[in-house]
Amino acid sequence: MTLTNVGNAPGSFDVLAESPAPGWTVSSPTSPVALNPGQSSTQTLNFSVTTGQRNVDYPFAISSPAPTVAYTPTTAMLVYLAGPLSAPVYEAGAQVLACSDDSAIAAAFSSLGGGASELEASCDGGTCSTALRDSTVSAANTLVTLVNANWPAVSTAAVAADASALASASGTAAISAALQDLSDSAAALGVAVCQSAEHQPAAQFTPSIDAVLLGDSATYTLTVTNEGSVATTYAVTTTLPTGPDYDSLSLDPGESQPVVYNVTPPALGFQLLEATVAATGPDVVGVVSDQASAGLNVVNQFVQITSVTPDPPFVETGVSSTTVSINVANVANLRREVTARTTVLNSGGGTAFTGDTPLTVQPGAPQSYSLQTVNTSGWASGVYTVEVELLDASLALVPDGYGFAPFGVGQALGASHSVNPVVVAPGDVTVTTVITTEILVDTILPDEQPALPPMEPRNVNAGEQWAVTTETGGEAVSITDQQPTSFDLTRRPADEDFDVVTPDPEEPTEELTQEPVEAVLEEEQLEEITPENARQVDALTREEQNGAGFIYGGTWNNISNNRASGGNYYRAQAAGRTVSYDFGGTWVTLGLLGTSISGEAELFLDGASQGVIDLYRREDTSFALTFDGLISATHTISLTVLGTANPKSGDEWVGVDYVDTWDGAALPDGTFEQTDPRVLLSGGWVNINDANASGGSYYRSNSGNAWFYFSGDSFTYNAMTRNDGRTVRLYVDELYLTELELFDWSATPRTYSFQGFGPGLHVVRVSSQNGYGTVDAFTQPGSPPWTDPSPPPASFQRYEADSPEWLYNSEPYTITTRSWTRETNATSRNASDAESIWSNTASDSAAITFDGSWAAVGFMGDSDGGNVE
Structure with missing residues (x-):
């Protein structure tokens, strides 16, 4: 016990030690203790345990009343009474923590000690609970797994064998004997770990x-x-x-x-x-x-400039400019910081321009980099040479970091003439003069871009398209040209008028024969993917819920679910069930899975409550909680099941999915195919080979999630469209970003780039929302053109039933009551976007707020349809 004078004057302090329980003997502390300001005094106190209840914590308190004011500082510790079989296991855990600082192993010893203590007490009572026996065996096996992983030089054979013997033991005598053997081997294992730690x-x-x-x-x-x-x-x-x-x-x-x-x-x-x-x-x-x-x-070379491109490659004399870009192959495949020096030489070898650009040459496939915009106004006609040198920190040329290209300045239009005939006789004759003009260089005009429609049509059926007539001067605004326009929308079943012809009943009809239809699509070769997320990838580590780092208290069930990382998660329902995870560093993410029968849990970080988490979601949903900015030390994140739920839920289950940890280092740049370990997967994904895809293949799922961690401000997501493709939703750092439509009649690559997330570590989650979603590749950093995740509404805008703008019983569908259901079955294929959301509960409401003078609501009717106001 250490006593410190934290005041500003000398004092004499009494020391009082309270007995943890009646009948215990506590040695008398030295009292009073005279201390100057800031001075400390340490003494040892002893107590003897004479009576008490096993598996109970007893508080041992020491106090020291202030000498001049009514204030009594107190400190306390808990004394846990263990039995003779479990106490050696607890002591082994304490020794391991002291000798190795391995908190995970120490916690595993404590978990085994707790199980052994409860089993020991039940055996002393004459019952020897088989449930407690099995719980102790499970804790022993977890300890073996952790020691094998963290201390491979230490043999765990004795503990594994004794755990197996305990698992098969029955009856009070046999179970007690087997528990004694397990206690002895666990204590010996602690000694072996410490011996190994001495020389680690x-x-x-x-x-x-x-x-x-x-x-x-x-x-x-x-x-x-x-x-x-x-x-x-x-x-x-x-x-x-x-x-x-x-x-x-x-x-x-x-x-x-x-x-x-x-x-x-x-x-x-x-x-x-x-x-x-x-x-x-x-x-x-x-x-x-x-x-x-x-x-x-x-x-044999670090880099190679594969092309130098002035754009445009030719300018006319006068006011003009060109932009220089390069394509670089990073042969060494290491991120390299260089200075790109752009020099333009005239035909005589003189320097017309020079400029330096700081450049980061990224690893991976050859990439294009924009360098300098050169003002060529007033330059003389002629052929110039554009040179680019990649220089290291000392401004020396990086081997093979050189390239060049020609660049022209002159007149783009030339004229010539001819007469025919050239020689004529005197008199009236006809002479034809031909003047010819020609473009002397390749055209530099861009290809004409087609105008965009006011609205991107979705799910349009053949024969029912909208004919759009535009008139200038109207009140509406077209996003195509941002000019005042108005739109007349008329349905047109066909391009021409037609009459309905009724056949003459007396006239014979032609017999139709059915011809075999030739298949036009090759059958896809599907390869089911087994996620392998539990591994370290660069600076990031994901551990699934069944990993050795998780310590569970009580019974947790393994549940298969395609929304969950790795395709499954653990869940528990009873109040008091716990799960904890120890990690080192300043950052952690806890992955959870919410369902319509999920309840509430209290979240703790290093023993301090972070509040109650409501896991209820209308549909099975993966989500995560992230803590950053922690001190660099070993931390513990934990959940305690409360056995409660909000009124919308059908039960109180709490689902744990994964933990991500990060060591603080930036993740490497590059393009990462869907098969790369950087792409983390849930269940339900299959691989499809397609020559149009990046890397020759892509993943497809109608219910899966894919995670990609990236460092920095931007990323690029590559997808593939499909004729059975629908929508995917993108979340960055668990905040909704946007929804993307991946339908097309053929499999076509689509590229979406997003920016503006700021420095540091981020994660994008791609979630299949309705029908098949796809993942082809991710790139860090992203590259333009940039995709606007929240474009302004078009002059004609459709909001699907699951759009965040719709509120069901005043809440988004994702968290509304279970009386609302999203339907995506065969019947819903007739609905817009092949889905509808329905309820048969009176007083349920659906509402959307809009700004405009016209609206139409689409319904989905069937033989079970009712009435709505």
Whole structure:
């Protein structure tokens, strides 16, 4: 117990220790204690447990009344009474936390201790509950899984075997004996973990990846750190492109030492450097080691300018300009910061223009970069040369970072004449003079763009199109030309008038024969995708709900659902069920799944309540909660099921889907196909091969979610249209962004780019809304043209039934009461956008607020239809 004088005057302080329970013996503290301002005093107090109830927390309080005012500072700790079989397990967890700082393993020991304690108490009562036995076995298996993952050098065979024996034991005597064995092996496992932690090394290469020209050298530094608690000698074995290298390092606890390698690779291609650092010595138990790797791309050139393009390539003398852009192949495939120097030389070799542009050459496929807009006004006629050099930080030329292109200045129109005949005799004759003009250069006029219609027609049936007649001077405004116009809309079943002809009943009719129809579409080859999200991708890690980092209290059920990350999630209903996850860093996202039978849970971060979360959603919905700006430390995020729900829900289930963590580093730029690990998936996706798609294939789902994390202000989403495609909704950082229509009669690539999200880490979620949605690729950063996610309403605007503008019982459909249902079955194909939302509950209401002088509401009627006001 430490007592500190936090006042500004010396004082004498009494110390009082309260017994945690009647009959306990507590040693008397030294009292009073004289302390100067800021001075502290520490003493040890002991207590003896003489009676009490097992599995109960007892408060042990110590207080010190202030000497001059009515104020008594108090501190307390909880004393938990465990039985003789569970206490060694708790002690093992405390030892592991002290020796290794591995909070996840320590929590797993505590979880096993809690299960063993409850089982022990039930056995003492003569029942030995099989449910508590199974819960203890599950906690033991979780501990084994975590130790195998975090401490692979430590053997868990004894704990696994004793857990298996306990699982098959029945009867009080057999279960008690098996629990004793499990307690002993778990305590021994804690000792083994600490022995391994004493010598634990860490290894890291710097840089993690580099590129070098063939014949040149690259320098890598391997930093080895003793993260254990005792001085240790480590054997370092490094595999280099030139062969193996061996070193031996002796390090004190916390000490780091670099090992520098100068590597001159003998051949082109990607080379891998691998290092294994292993603790040595007679006191090292098992294999205690760490591995590190680094990449080296050996190339014959870093970059290549594949084209230099002045646009336009020819200007007329006078007032003019041209914009220079380049296409660059990043051969080394590493992000490279360069200075792009643009120089324009006249025909005599003199410099007409020069300018520098800072440029980031992105890895991946060749990309186009816009550089300088050159003012060519007043330049003399002639042929110029546009040169572009890519320069490094010292303004030296990056190998092969040079390109050029011709550029012309002159007259675009020329004239000539001819006469025929050239020689004539005296007298009246006819002479024809021909004057010819011609364009002397390729035209630089852009292709004419067709005017857009006032409204993009959707779901139009053949024979029922709208004929639009435009008159200037009207009150409406067309988004096509932004000029005052008015529109007359008339239905036209055909382009020409027609009469209905009734056949003569006496006239024989021609017999029709049905001809076989030739299939025009090849059958798609579908490959069902099994999501593999539980892995680290660059600086980001997603762990699914069944991962080793999750610790569950009570029974949770695994539920398959195509909306959930990985295709399934865990849910619990009973009040008091808990789930927790320990993570390190400053940022975390907790993924949840809401349904129409979901309830409420209280969210905690490091034990502090963050409020009650309502998981009710009208339809199965994946959503997430993100916390950032935390201190850099180990944190715990947890949920407690409350067993309550809002009145709209049909039950109280709470669904946990995943946890994402981020180490703070920027994610790499580039284009990432739908098969890339950066694209995280729910269930329900299939792969379709299509030569029109980026990378030759794309994913399709009518109920799935796809996540893509990106760093920075923008991203690009590539999709494919389909004749059975419908809408997808895009959410960025769990905020609704826009809805996109992916219907077309043929499979066609579509590209959508969005910007304005600001710096830092973001995530876009693509959610199939109605019919099939597709994912082809994502790109970070995005590139123009930019898509407006919220364009202004057209002069004729349709709001579908699931549009956010519609309110059902005064709420958006996503959270309204269960009496409203969205229908997407075969009958709804006759409805606009192949869906309708219906209710048969009296007094239910649907409303939309609009600004205008005309509106029409579309209904979907069938044999079950009722009346509506």
